[in-house]
Amino acid sequence: MYQYNQVDQQIVHERVEQFRDQTRRYLAGELSADEFLALRLMNGLYIQRQAPMLRVAIPYGLMSAEQMRMLAHIARKYDKGYGHFTTRTNIQFNWPKLEEVPDILAELATVQMHAIQTSGNCIRNTTTDHFAGVAENELEDPRPWCEIIRQWSTLHPEFAYLPRKFKIAVTGSKEDRAASQVHDIGLHLVQNAEGEVGFEVLVGGGLGRTPVIGKVIREFLPKEDLLSYLDAILRVYNLKGRRDNKYKARIKILVEALGIDTFRDLVEAEWQYTRDTELKLTAEEIARVKGFFTPHAYEPSAKDDVSLDQQLEADADFRVWFERNTRAHKVAGYRCVVVSLKPLLGPPGDITDLQMDVVADLADRYSFSEIRSTHDQNLVLAEVRQADLYAVWKVLSEHNLARANINTLTDMIVCPGFDFCSLANAKTLNISDAINAEFENLDYLYDLGDIQLNMSGCINACGHHHVGHIGILGVDKKGEDWYQITLGGSGREDASLGKVLGKSVAADEVPSVLRKILETYIEQRTEEERFLDTVRRVGLTPFKEKVYAADH
Template identity: 65%
Template sequence: MYKYDEVDHRLVRERVEQFRDQTRRYLAGELSEDEFRPLRLMNGLYVQRHAPMLRVAIPYGHLSSTQLRKLSHIARTYDRGYGHFTTRQNIQFNWPALERVPDILAELAEVEMHAIQTSGNCVRNTTTDAFAGVAADEYLDGRAYCEIIRQWSTLHPEFAYLPRKFKIAVSGSADDRAATQVHDIGLHVVKNDAGEVGFKVIVGGGLGRTPLVGKTIREFLPTRHLLTYLDAVLRVYNRFGRRDNKYKARIKILVQAMTPEAFAAKVEDEWAHLKDGPATLRDEDVAHYASFFTDPAYEQLAANPEAFTVPLVSDAAFAKWVARNTRSHKQTGYRSVVLSLKKTGVPPGDITAEQMDAAADWADRFGFGELRVAHEQNLILPDVKESDLYEVWQLARQHGFATPNVGLLTDIICCPGGDFCSLANARSIPVAEAIQQKFDNLDYLFDLGDIDCNFSGCMNACGHHHIGNIGILGVDKNGEEWYQITLGGSQGNHTAIGKVIGPSFAQADVPLAFEKIMNLYVEQRLAGERFIETVRRIGLEPFKERVYAKSH
């Protein structure tokens, strides 16, 4: 886990008191709405459809059990008993009273948490692989570098007022599980021909109104040069990024307008003044931050103990859960457990205060007091003994955490949509639930196999619909809610933007359209072929014909 020093503690405490006074002055009429807006955004506070929304930072998705219990307390005391995990590995509270937000921030500070830079035109929460540090395929545990980026970017005076918000993702494994290609900067750990580890730097990715896959501007960046190179990229963006039109202000638009080659040349020119300067990372610097993430006291365990293999054979439901909701671990005898927040009838990503307390207890009892928030809006216990899995599964079932659908069609990534967000064109939660109900058959879901379904209530793409194998976008047609379907999107090493298959659907027709898509897939797939592979092989036209044909 990241660790605060006294400077961190003081900075966060002072920010809380500063915002407390700003809130008091606003409520007293001493600050106008226009004056208060940038102040509240600096502290993660939005104005949504029905109430303020507070977005709390969870650095690269890491939570201690103590912090999760604090979030549970906040949900009970200041909200309506739940929170919502986002694709940026943060948590949002949808119903806080404005006058009590400073109290929430003060309570967060007690457990080394805050809401700084979860909004505004600044560097947002750096994200990474939820399995960083425990994944068997890691080249490099990227968490130390995430922490370095966090400390470099927090309240960085030069980059506090960028042309638009800025997002960075780090992937330390062979497989990109952090969606680095659709971030403003993606850092994917690679090895060069000499066996040295460094970063492939990808710039200009992003979704929203203009979805673009990022471009590689440097194939190999030695890790010691991370901060100086990031400085160079941000300076070029800060200097040349558009500020006259917020829809054209993201770095992806700048890279596209300049061309990746010209942008990279500008970065190299800027970097020439920074390379090997004071911000160059020394071995002792990296070692200091890496010490925050040393391995816990793993036991030397045998693989597949009897307490694991016996129920695996005798209990089919447990076996399905293990297959879908656990992941192999670098340490023999351990697995990582994904606690699904995608139970049918529950808004995807929502977690109750009771569930938070239960998960915190399990983190202490079955692990080392740590949890992870996944990009897919699920919660992870990273270090569970295989011999404890059966008991963890039984407890997870009791608390609504054990739906064995991770990576399947009903494991929907979904924004809060029009039920909460004032920007949304359409509601997403009831449509996601209708899809889950339509496919509420585990045998059929397992037969369909891996399918990423992503849902956004508007073009801002908070649900990352563009990179879902199936994407849904809420649109407004003459004041009514309609839904556009895309196919062929994907994330990871081969990121692609999905394409719209045709006219949008009324809310009631979306589940039927999904059923037709699945029926065609089952008819056309080859042995062992995943959904996305079938889509790429046969193209969109057969799906379009099937979905819009009146006879089917």
């Protein structure tokens, strides 16, 4: 895990004091609300429907147990005792007092954390696979490359005021758990015919009002050219991206307008100016950063454990949790544990201060003091000996963190919606509660298999509804909440955008509509066929006929 040097620490501390003075001036009336707006956004501070909201950066979803304890402390001291993990693997605090935000940032700085570039028209937190470095089929650990991008992009003077926000994801496996194809830039570690490892580069993906799957701009980019090529893409976007309409300002709009071939030509031309400059990564610099991500000291004897099989045989609840909430590790004798932040009748992605402390303690004891946050709003203890799984499960169960629902219908991605967000048109948390109440039978969910349900409270799509197997979009109709359903989306390696099923449905109808959709799936599926595959094979018509039968 990367550790700050003296310069890193000084920059973060100075940024805190700078924002402290800006906040003082605003509260004293020396800065207008408009003048303060850009300054607070640069430091992750939003003004939401109920109160300010502070978004704290968790670079590529990796944090230490010490950092998690600090987040718990912040939740207790400055908020209402909880935080909310987002699809960019950051954490949000929904109730801080404006005048106390500089104090929060100062405390975060003591554990090498900050809120820089978690908002604003800049390069945001780079994300990756939450199993990076431990996945069995991984070509290479993408986290060092995320860190290289983080160091290059943080406080980059040329890209501090882009036409719109900019998001990058990096993956090192054929399995895409980072939704890289719906990012402004998606980077895939690949191997060419000569056996060299480099990057496939995608550009122009995104969701929101105009959902687009990213397009390949370069099939193979040598590693040493990563920063210079990213720089060229950003320069073209910065020069030619629209600034007259924020809804048309993302890079996806520019790529669609120019066409990928023309955009590629512009990038290649720009790249020639910087390809052989100081942006070229040296072998020494790559090795330096990779040195922070060396494998842990795994115990060779871990693979010899026989207690796990005995515990799986003796405890059915543990066996179900093991099957749903743990994943294979590349080192024999270890497993990755997914900590579910999707409890029954609880806001998806929320975690209390006590639960944060519990996870931190488990990380210290069983997972080399590291924790990962995931794109789908859960946590991961990635390095647990299989002999310790039963003990970990017992503690998680005691603190409502072991619901065995990973990759089921109730493992939903959900934005906070109208209850918190000033941009939202409709509530989401009440709908997720209603879905949980309707589908609380886990055996039924297991029979359905893997289903990704994503829900957003507005067209900005923070809940990634476009790429859910089932997507739900909240819309406002004359002051009432209605919900549009889409089917067939995916944010994985087989990325696709969902198609609208039909007219929107009232809030109280959402659970019954989902029931009809799932009944249709059961009727239509072939043996072992996934929900997404069934939708793609039979199309929307059978689902539409079932849901809207009374209208025909």
